[in-house]
Amino acid sequence: MVTAAFIIFGLAAIVSAIMVISFRNPMASAIALIVTLCSIAGLFAIMGATFVAALQVIVYAGAIMVLFLFVIMLLNLKRDEFGPEKRKIQRTLGIILGLLLVLEVGIFIQAGLGDFGPSPAGDKGSFTSITELSSLLFTKYLFAFEVTSLLLLVAIVGAVILAKKKL
Amino acid sequence: MPVPLGYYLGLAAIIFTVGVIGVLVRRNAIIILMSIELMLNGANLTLVAFSVHLQELSGQVFVFLVMTVAAAEAAVGLAIIVMIFRNRESVNVDNLNIMKW
Numbered sequence: 001m002v003t004a005a006f007i008i009f010g011l012a013a014i015v016s017a018i019m020v021i022s023f024r025n026p027m028a029s030a031i032a033l034i035v036t037l038c039s040i041a042g043l044f045a046i047m048g049a050t051f052v053a054a055l056q057v058i059v060y061a062g063a064i065m066v067l068f069l070f071v072i073m074l075l076n077l078k079r080d081e082f083g084p085e086k087r088k089i090q091r092t093l094g095i096i097l098g099l100l101l102v103l104e105v106g107i108f109i110q111a112g113l114g115d116f117g118p119s120p121a122g123d124k125g126s127f128t129s130i131t132e133l134s135s136l137l138f139t140k141y142l143f144a145f146e147v148t149s150l151l152l153l154v155a156i157v158g159a160v161i162l163a164k165k166k167l
Numbered sequence: 168m169p170v171p172l173g174y175y176l177g178l179a180a181i182i183f184t185v186g187v188i189g190v191l192v193r194r195n196a197i198i199i200l201m202s203i204e205l206m207l208n209g210a211n212l213t214l215v216a217f218s219v220h221l222q223e224l225s226g227q228v229f230v231f232l233v234m235t236v237a238a239a240e241a242a243v244g245l246a247i248i249v250m251i252f253r254n255r256e257s258v259n260v261d262n263l264n265i266m267k268w
Contacts, residue, residue, distance in 0.1 A: 021189035094191030155239035
């Protein structure tokens, strides 16, 4: 059952990720990216990390993708406004280097698949509780959490200043 | 985890690679930003897989932080794209050669 879910979500994630980078229309790419993000949320859920799965759907597929869609509609980009690729060599080189990376991953998987051994802590099944996660977040990683809020403030101010015509 | 860790790592690596190819091949700045999101998601999948495998919650806290950084990056990046489009009427990164020697 879990294996079947893994295969379905994994295939959906890979196929829609390839669709993201192959569509000419940015809007179609954004929709495909939403499918990828939701599939990855499903993978998180079958791993037992339910809180992260919920965050993935709410923050990524919800907030960030709405931002992307909003900007695509704001700029009113037509499909394939760039014409044919000017730099063939760049495109071929990119695909070759990407396939090389796939090959390296294949070698890694060949060498390491299932070699990580059993989980050192034993299999306790679903172990994520929001209580544990939040207590870790607000004690050990409190500083990182606060710095994150500062980063978000800087991002808000920066985005407003960059995108506004005149202040 | 009934599915071995290696499968999750392989899947995450494939998604990351697709993102890399997108950044290298596409010329549309918005799609390049989306490819960066794909790469961040591949890294997140690796973090959660190891977190569940090692029964250690720190990995999931890091996923939380990575999501925040991704949100900030998307906001600033899209603001930059809007500004560039306003100045040059294009989001093709080949046209943005003003800082190239």
